[in-house]
Amino acid sequence: MDSNDNSNGTRHTVRRLDRNGLDALTAALQADGRMVIGPRVRDGAIVYDPLDGAGDLPWGLIDEQDGGRYRLVPGPDNAAFAHVVGPQSWKKYLYPARQTLWRGRRDGPRFSVEVPAEPTPRTAFIGVRACELAAMAVQDRVFGVRAHSGQSVGQQQYTDTGYAARRAAAFIVAVNCSRAGGTCFCASMGTGPKAESGYDIVLTELSDGGESVFVAEGGSEAGWALLDRLDAVPAGDGDIRAAERVVDATRAHMGRAMVPGVNRLLAENLEHPQWDAVASRCLSCANCTMVCPTCFCTTVEDTTDLTGEHVERWRRWDSCFTVDFSYIHGGSIRQGGASRYRQWMTHKLSHWHDQFGTSGCTGCGRCITWCPVGIDITEEARAIHDDCHRTDDAGTGRGG
Amino acid sequence: MDGALLPRPAPADDPMVPRTFRIERRVAEVDGCFTLTLKATDGRPFAFQPGQFNMLYVFGVGEVAISVSGDCRDLNTLTHTIREVGTVTRAMARLRPGDVIGVRGPFGRPWPIEEAYGNDILFVTGTVGLAPLRPLIFEVLNRREHFGKVVICYGSRGTHDILYEKQLHQWRGRFDLQVHVTVHSAPSGYRGRVGSVANLVKIARFDPEHTTAYVCRSETMTRPAVQALHDRGITSDRIYVTLERNMKCGVGFCGHCQMGPSFMCKDGPVYRYDTIEDIFTVREL
Ligand SMILES: Cc1cc2nc3c(=O)[nH]c(=O)nc-3n(C[C@H](O)[C@H](O)[C@H](O)COP(=O)(O)OP(=O)(O)OC[C@H]3O[C@@H](n4cnc5c(N)ncnc54)[C@H](O)[C@@H]3O)c2cc1C
Ligand code: SF4
Ligand code: SF4
Ligand code: FES
Numbered sequence: 001m002d003s004n005d006n007s008n009g010t011r012h013t014v015r016r017l018d019r020n021g022l023d024a025l026t027a028a029l030q031a032d033g034r035m036v037i038g039p040r041v042r043d044g045a046i047v048y049d050p051l052d053g054a055g056d057l058p059w060g061l062i063d064e065q066d067g068g069r070y071r072l073v074p075g076p077d078n079a080a081f082a083h084v085v086g087p088q089s090w091k092k093y094l095y096p097a098r099q100t101l102w103r104g105r106r107d108g109p110r111f112s113v114e115v116p117a118e119p120t121p122r123t124a125f126i127g128v129r130a131c132e133l134a135a136m137a138v139q140d141r142v143f144g145v146r147a148h149s150g151q152s153v154g155q156q157q158y159t160d161t162g163y164a165a166r167r168a169a170a171f172i173v174a175v176n177c178s179r180a181g182g183t184c185f186c187a188s189m190g191t192g193p194k195a196e197s198g199y200d201i202v203l204t205e206l207s208d209g210g211e212s213v214f215v216a217e218g219g220s221e222a223g224w225a226l227l228d229r230l231d232a233v234p235a236g237d238g239d240i241r242a243a244e245r246v247v248d249a250t251r252a253h254m255g256r257a258m259v260p261g262v263n264r265l266l267a268e269n270l271e272h273p274q275w276d277a278v279a280s281r282c283l284s285c286a287n288c289t290m291v292c293p294t295c296f297c298t299t300v301e302d303t304t305d306l307t308g309e310h311v312e313r314w315r316r317w318d319s320c321f322t323v324d325f326s327y328i329h330g331g332s333i334r335q336g337g338a339s340r341y342r343q344w345m346t347h348k349l350s351h352w353h354d355q356f357g358t359s360g361c362t363g364c365g366r367c368i369t370w371c372p373v374g375i376d377i378t379e380e381a382r383a384i385h386d387d388c389h390r391t392d393d394a395g396t397g398r399g400g
Numbered sequence: 401m402d403g404a405l406l407p408r409p410a411p412a413d414d415p416m417v418p419r420t421f422r423i424e425r426r427v428a429e430v431d432g433c434f435t436l437t438l439k440a441t442d443g444r445p446f447a448f449q450p451g452q453f454n455m456l457y458v459f460g461v462g463e464v465a466i467s468v469s470g471d472c473r474d475l476n477t478l479t480h481t482i483r484e485v486g487t488v489t490r491a492m493a494r495l496r497p498g499d500v501i502g503v504r505g506p507f508g509r510p511w512p513i514e515e516a517y518g519n520d521i522l523f524v525t526g527t528v529g530l531a532p533l534r535p536l537i538f539e540v541l542n543r544r545e546h547f548g549k550v551v552i553c554y555g556s557r558g559t560h561d562i563l564y565e566k567q568l569h570q571w572r573g574r575f576d577l578q579v580h581v582t583v584h585s586a587p588s589g590y591r592g593r594v595g596s597v598a599n600l601v602k603i604a605r606f607d608p609e610h611t612t613a614y615v616c617r618s619e620t621m622t623r624p625a626v627q628a629l630h631d632r633g634i635t636s637d638r639i640y641v642t643l644e645r646n647m648k649c650g651v652g653f654c655g656h657c658q659m660g661p662s663f664m665c666k667d668g669p670v671y672r673y674d675t676i677e678d679i680f681t682v683r684e685l
Binding site for chain 2: 102346350
C-alpha cells in the first residue's frame, strides 16, 4: 500500500467531496501511477472497466434486477453509485479468467520450463461494495493470503502468489450502498450493506434530489493520507448522520433474504428431493458460477505451437456445472444436473464453512439475476427449509 | 521416534511449476501398466511420504495425478507405476529412458503409520491398487518391530495380471508376513485361490480389536472391502481408504477434487474411514 507523508499525525478528518472532489480523488490515484477501475456502462450493463475520471461513472442510472432480469433505467437522482452490482466482479482483475502458468521449450529429449515475469499493475478499484469486500476476504482465504490473522479452519498450505501480488497492488475505494438491488441479500449474510473493513477509503453518497455529495472516510493510513491531499472540506455532523441513515435505509430494503441456519440445513439434506426439482429447471449453463465473486475453480489448458517445440500451460476459469469437471476415467462423478446444482449450492452455503471457515456466499445476488431461468438460491434454500419445518412440526423430523 | 527418520517434504517454491525428471528405467508390468524410475535433472533429492502423489506432466500433452510407488527412504529415485487408460497416460507409456517428464509434488495426506504402532496391520488391495500402497508396505516392513501380524490381501482379475508378482512372491517368503493372493477367475488347474478379496479378509489371521487396515481399491471395490473389514470387527476409525477425483492442481486451488467438505488433494487422498463414512454413501457427491 502507498505511504504518504501524513503530517496531521493521528487525528483524521472525515471529508465531504462533491462531484469535483470525486474527480480529484481519481486524478490523485492516477497521479500515483494507478490504473483507476470502476463501474461504467457497456452494452447495457454496468461493468468494471478503466475510468478516465469520475465523469465515466454511471451517473443517474439504476439497475432493475430480479431473477433472470437486469435493466438499466434512469434513477430519481443524478447519483454515481445508485446502481448495485453488475455481471462482473473484481475477481476479473484479482484473478483473471485466463492466466499463463508457465511456458516450456523442448530441447531434444529434455525440456525446460520458465514462468513468465509479468509485472503486477498498480490499480485502484472505485465503487467496491460491502459484499465485494467480503468476497475478496473469502478469496484471500482460498488463495492462501494470510491477511486475516486468527484463521484456523482451512488454512491453505500454499499461496497463489499472483493473486496475492494483484491484491496487494490494489487501492480500494469502497462505497456504502445507498440502495439495495432486487436480488441483494447481503444483510441476511452479514456482509453488508455497510463496508466494515478491507478498504482504503469508503464513500457514502448523499443525493437528496440535487447533486450528490460523498462523505469520505479512510480505512487505512494510505487512505487517510490521500484524503488529506484532496483539499476537501471536513464533513459536518449532519453529513455523517445522514450517511448512517442511508445505510440503515438500504439494510431495511433488501430484495431478498437467506433462511437462517442454511449451513447445517444443507449439510443435513444432501439427498433432499428439492435437488431434483431444481435440476428440472437448471440448464447447467454455469452462468451462476461465472458471475459469482467467490467461485474460484479453474482448469488447465496446454497449447503447443506448430513446431511442437514450444508449449504453454494456461489456467482458466471453470465451473462445477460442466460434466467434465468431475471426470475420472470411466465416467464423471457428477453425471446428473441435480448433483451438479447441489455441488454449487452446498459448496457456497455449507461446505465452504468446513473448508475455509466462512460462507462462500456474500449475498450479492448475481447468481439470481444472471440465471437465464431465474433460479433463486434463496428460494431453493427456503424450499428445503420449509419442507424440513413442515416435517418437524408433524413430528417426523428430517433433522433440520 | 522412527518417524523422525523420514524427511518431511518442504513445500515447493511454486507448486504450480514442475521440476523436470529424467526417465532412467521403464519396466513393463501387467495389465497395461508400466513402472518409471526417475531422477531429478537438477540432482536435488525428492522426499515424499507413503500415500502421497505427484502431478506428472508429459510435454505438450497434459498432466495427471499418479501416486508414488517406490521407497520413501531412497531420496534420489522417484518411482511411479502407471496404467495406460487415456490421453496422458498413453503418451506417458510411449516415453523411453532418457526422455524427460515434469513432476509437481508431493501432494496429499500420507497413510498414517505411527497411529498403527502396536497393532496388527492389514493391507487390502487389488490390481493396480498395490502401487500406491507399496511405499507403505516397504515402510511397515522397515519398522517391522512396531507391529504385530502383518497381512497383505491382494486380488486381481486373472492369473496374468498380478501386479509386482515377483515382489509378492518374495514377501510371501518372509516368515513375518502373511501374503494372500486371490484371482477373480482362473483357468482350470490353477492351484491358487479364486474369489474375491473380501473372502481373503475372512480367512486372514489378525486380532480385529487391535488391527489397522489400509484399503487401496477403486471406489466401487472399496465398499465391499470395508464391509468385509466391518464384518470382521475392525471399526471405521482403524480403517484407512484412498479415493480418486479429477485433479488439476494438487494444491487446493482448482476445486476439481472436491468431495463435499473435503479437497481430496490436500485433505486426502488417504482418509480415515470414519471421517468420510457419512458422505461416502451420498451418490454423485
Ligand atoms: C490421488 C490419485 C492417485 C493416482 N495414482 C495413480 C497411480 O499410481 N497409477 C495410475 O495408473 N493412476 C493413478 N491415478 C489415476 C490417474 O490419475 C488417471 O488414470 C489419469 O488421470 C488418466 O488420465 P488420462 O489422460 O490418461 O485419461 P483420460 O481418460 O483421457 O482422462 C482425461 C483427463 O481426466 C482426468 N482423469 C481421468 N481419470 C482420472 C482419475 N482416475 N483420477 C483423476 N483424474 C482423472 C485427468 O485430468 C485426465 O488428464 C491416480 C489418481 C489420483 C486422483
Ligand atoms: S460452486 Fe462450483 S465453480 Fe464455484 S467454487 Fe464451488 S465448485 Fe467451484
Ligand atoms: S442455476 Fe441458473 S445460472 Fe446456474 S447453471 Fe443453472 S440455469 Fe445456469
Ligand atoms: S486438485 Fe485442485 S483443488 Fe484439489
